[in-house]
Amino acid sequence: MHAENFHLPQYFQRIGYRGDPKADAATLADLMRCQLFSVPFENLDVQAGKGVSLVPEAIVDKIVGRQRGGYCYEVNGLFAMALQALGIPYRFIAARPMFYPVRRPRTHMALIAHADGEDWLCDLGFGSYGIRAPLRLSGLDEDVAQDADTFKLSRSAGGEYLLEAQSGGQWLQQYGFDRSPQEWVDFEPANHMNSTHPGAIFVQKLVVVLHHARGRDILVGNQLKTVRGRDIEERWLDAEAIPEVLASRFGLVAVA
Template sequence: MHASNFQLDLYLKRVGFAGDVAADALAATLAATLVANTATVKSLMQHQLRSVPFENLDVQAGKIVSLNPEDIVRKIIGDDGKASRGGYCYEVNALFAMALTALGIDYQFVFCRPMFYPMRRPKTHMALIVKVQGEQWLCDLGFGSYGLRAPVALSQVNLPQTQEFDCFRLISPTSGEYVLQAQLDEQWVSQYGFDLYPADWIDFMPANYLNSTHPDTIFVQKYLVIQQHATGRTMLVGNELKEWQQGKVTVTPVATDELASVLKQQFKLELPGKNT
């Protein structure tokens, strides 16, 4: 994944790699010393998850999300690494793929079928299979409420993976197919399924249009904003603010006239203009 305006040092500054990257020179030094290994992939993934929100504000503003790579960089990183916007799966996973490309780390996009709906759904979700140090890892920075918090090795089928206060596992119901499950209330709940057939970036254009416009998609129906942090996650789902802290959740109603202030205070986000 490549964008002409992507700069690794500005990406590191945006995601706060190695703490508060206050100086461009420090970010550039970090970029030069990063190596293609599993620890780097995990660290970058977690830094991005904790700084770049999953959000559908453009869809709620009546816009079709742009999958132009340069637009994604402008939206999430900006010209100086100080932007505060996020995006949904195609955008945040694409940004991560740009960082992997800059580091020379091999990966592929895969189509995923969401499985938490009551009926069978098309493959509209995007994830990445990252290939490093002789292993394939599922990386996903854009699955919303019960999204991964770290890479999961495809070789570790049926093995629970505790990630801070969440627990996941991969199962393989048939050869070459995988299902990601999250443990909720001591039950394993399927999140999405995928195979290893590689997807091209252009293949996601129809799914992006559907998610940006179709009234049956959650992105069109309600606000969905999620920020992960080390002890849990903060979520705006429709008119409710949900805060997970060390496995415990509190829910606070959000009135329409409180939306802008909640987005600003909890997620550092501004409401975009309608249809602009």
């Protein structure tokens, strides 16, 4: 994935990365963590009735140039540009969200990157229970602690990978996927559905998530959830308070 206006130094400045980048697993993890902690998952454009562009240059302009965030196609797309610039091989994959009561199509985008002889699941756009660091695809059925969260990858009888997150003492299925490489254009229909279909959560509600070293801030509709370790605080916001919370918690300005 290539954008004429993508420049690594500007990307590093946007995400606050100050390391010595190499095409290795350590850099892969550092970049993912820096981007997660600085670029929010957000659907402000969808809520404002604007289209979500998958043109690479538009994604760079939005997230790097205008200090915005985005949802999975945008934030993972930007991450893919950084990997390409660093010479880290990757592929896009299509994942099936598993937390709905009915079976859903494979509308979620994630990546598999290759570094230090391993394939790693990378995902910067799954919101509340998203992984916080790359997961080794070879590390099946292992409890992997990432800060205060715990994740696990397993394989189904049909060979599909399943990502689970631990919450409240139980494992919650997040999404299933396989290694089949997807092209950028393959996500155009899913992007259209997620940004326009009345049944899509992103059309129905404002969703903003920003990860921190100790947890994450989550705004869904007018409910603000503050997660710090295992402590969770919830409060309901008046409509007038949302712009201030977007600015102070997420570094965002409401979209008209």
